[in-house]
Amino acid sequence: MTRKEWLDDDAGPVVRPFALIGGRARSSGDDLDLIALITTTGVSPRDRADITPEQATILELAADTASVADIASDLNLALGVVRVLLGDLQDQGLVRVRPPAQVAPLPSARILKEVINGLRAL
Amino acid sequence: MAFAPSDEPVALKILVAGGFGVGKTTLVGAISEIRPLRTEEVLSDRGVGVDDLDGVEAKTTTTVAMDFGRITIREGLVVYLFGTPGQERFWFMWDELSYGALGAVVLADTRRLTDCFPSIDYFEQRGTPFIVAVNCFDGAERYEPDDVRIALDLDPEIPVMLCDVRRRASAKVVLVTLVEHALKTLTATQR
Numbered sequence: 001m002t003r004k005e006w007l008d009d010d011a012g013p014v015v016r017p018f019a020l021i022g023g024r025a026r027s028s029g030d031d032l033d034l035i036a037l038i039t040t041t042g043v044s045p046r047d048r049a050d051i052t053p054e055q056a057t058i059l060e061l062a063a064d065t066a067s068v069a070d071i072a073s074d075l076n077l078a079l080g081v082v083r084v085l086l087g088d089l090q091d092q093g094l095v096r097v098r099p100p101a102q103v104a105p106l107p108s109a110r111i112l113k114e115v116i117n118g119l120r121a122l
Numbered sequence: 123m124a125f126a127p128s129d130e131p132v133a134l135k136i137l138v139a140g141g142f143g144v145g146k147t148t149l150v151g152a153i154s155e156i157r158p159l160r161t162e163e164v165l166s167d168r169g170v171g172v173d174d175l176d177g178v179e180a181k182t183t184t185t186v187a188m189d190f191g192r193i194t195i196r197e198g199l200v201v202y203l204f205g206t207p208g209q210e211r212f213w214f215m216w217d218e219l220s221y222g223a224l225g226a227v228v229l230a231d232t233r234r235l236t237d238c239f240p241s242i243d244y245f246e247q248r249g250t251p252f253i254v255a256v257n258c259f260d261g262a263e264r265y266e267p268d269d270v271r272i273a274l275d276l277d278p279e280i281p282v283m284l285c286d287v288r289r290r291a292s293a294k295v296v297l298v299t300l301v302e303h304a305l306k307t308l309t310a311t312q313r
Contacts, residue, residue, distance in 0.1 A: 116301050
């Protein structure tokens, strides 16, 4: 039996979620909306040791803009953990956060018409 | 109102609400690629009697698995579909989900029409544009949309329609109807 078989999803994460974020439950990323869009700023981390492997993966995903929900799903990590990781990256100036369109500003009629046409064409 | 430059990526959120087992996940799956999302939530008193905490009394959070769907309209314009948790004890997640939502589809089952009352109350109170889509289950008696409107005591401007959430074409019409309704609401408030 290979080692992998002992480490399936049912076994839970090998590294507990709280360990990934240094035991913290609060960060500047707490209020990030599920569909806030995350984009890398182009700034490189000063020291690779400053970021965790999970944060390195986030930077790769965000190179092409990704939503908070997409990042959490891709990493298979709980939303709360991903928010802390993103908050740290934001504090270090490595990612930029764009709030959802409905919050600021409202989506324009033009965008909604585009969505209607896009849905019809599916 | 200034248009966002077209190269700015835009994400929009649509909610799919309704009672437990009404077909929310089926609707999302019919029209988009379903992705799993894990959230860790603080256990509330709502779970008392439901979540068996014997032996783990110190447990204060629980993992709630939910699904979401993504529809790419074009590069830089993506619509996300989130099913709201059907069980009452997950109501605390609704505020987060509905924040910034473009609108909501309330799915109704005519055999258990009361199940969608809480969703309708919630979106009415928040002023979130919503439509009611009656999922036509096999074997359930068919009702006209107007009968459902009267039974739910809905304002005349709220669209009510029949649908089959298993069919992609039907799911498409549901979403188009919602976005058209949201557009109408938006235009009315800007006047």
